[in-house]
Amino acid sequence: DADVTQTPRNRITKTGKRIMLECSQTKGHDRMYWYRQDPGLGLQLIYYSFDVKDINKGEISDGYSVSRQAQAKFSLSLESAIPNQTALYFCATSEPPREQYFGPGTRLTVT
Amino acid sequence: GNSVTQMEGPVTLSEEAFLTINCTYTATGYPSLFWYVQYPGEGLQLLLKATKADDKGSNKGFEATYRKETTSFHLEKGSVQVSDSAVYFCALSDQETSGSRLTFGEGTQLTVNP
Numbered sequence: 001d002a003d004v005t006q007t008p009r010n011r012i013t014k015t016g017k018r019i020m021l022e023c024s025q026t027k028g029h030d031r032m033y034w035y036r037q038d039p040g041l042g043l044q045l046i047y048y049s050f051d052v053k054d055i056n057k058g059e060i061s062d063g064y065s066v067s068r069q070a071q072a073k074f075s076l077s078l079e080s081a082i083p084n085q086t087a088l089y090f091c092a093t094s095e096p097p098r099e100q101y102f103g104p105g106t107r108l109t110v111t
Numbered sequence: 112g113n114s115v116t117q118m119e120g121p122v123t124l125s126e127e128a129f130l131t132i133n134c135t136y137t138a139t140g141y142p143s144l145f146w147y148v149q150y151p152g153e154g155l156q157l158l159l160k161a162t163k164a165d166d167k168g169s170n171k172g173f174e175a176t177y178r179k180e181t182t183s184f185h186l187e188k189g190s191v192q193v194s195d196s197a198v199y200f201c202a203l204s205d206q207e208t209s210g211s212r213l214t215f216g217e218g219t220q221l222t223v224n225p
Contacts, residue, residue: 033212040217041217042115042200042216042217042218043155043200043213043215058212099157099160100213102154102155104153105153105154
């Protein structure tokens with residue numbers, strides 16, 4: 001089984017809809033991250049969490065919110081989706097000083 | 112702040128050719144440096160890393176040396192294969208100034224033709 005899972009893997013939604021992307025991990029890591037990938041821009045950090053009670057904004061948090069329901073679960077919400085939020089979204093976990101481990105990604109399309 | 116700059120892509124090579132993907136960085140602390148690879152339809156996987164100056168990371172025939180004097184971490188492979196076709200990301204993590212957060216470069220698309 002994969003260590004970091006994301007659901008759904010693909011999602012098409014309409015402008016103005018609320019959508020939640022979910023991430024679960026079995027690695028036992030405290031730190032979790034949400035990234036967005038756009039072509040030619042690499043990955044940009046949306047939010048990160050160092051433990052259940054510690055949530056921080058990343059570089060591009062506007063229009064997004066997160067919830068850390070448990071050590072193993074970190075959800076990303078788009079309260080009112082807009083077309084320029086169409087992107088590939090990745091969840092990752094880490095336990096410093098080791099590297100980050102990434103999920104398979106969620107492809108989100110907002111029409 | 113921290114930043115990572117990768118050579119512009121895409122890069123197209125023939126099988127068995129030599130590969131170099133340039134990566135330079137700016138950091139205020141003492142970062143660890145990483146190369147991640149993304150195969151089509153998949154998430155990112157760590158390819159190699161180096162945690163201090165002059166360290167060489169290596170994996171699957173790929174190598175990169177942490178050069179503090181030139182603030183670089185170029186990725187090299189002596190003989191690429193078709194299966195190396197992927198997107199490669201250089202990244203840094205500066206524990207002192209940003210915890211374990213990663214700063215990524217733009218990514219370089221590599222295509223290897225038979």
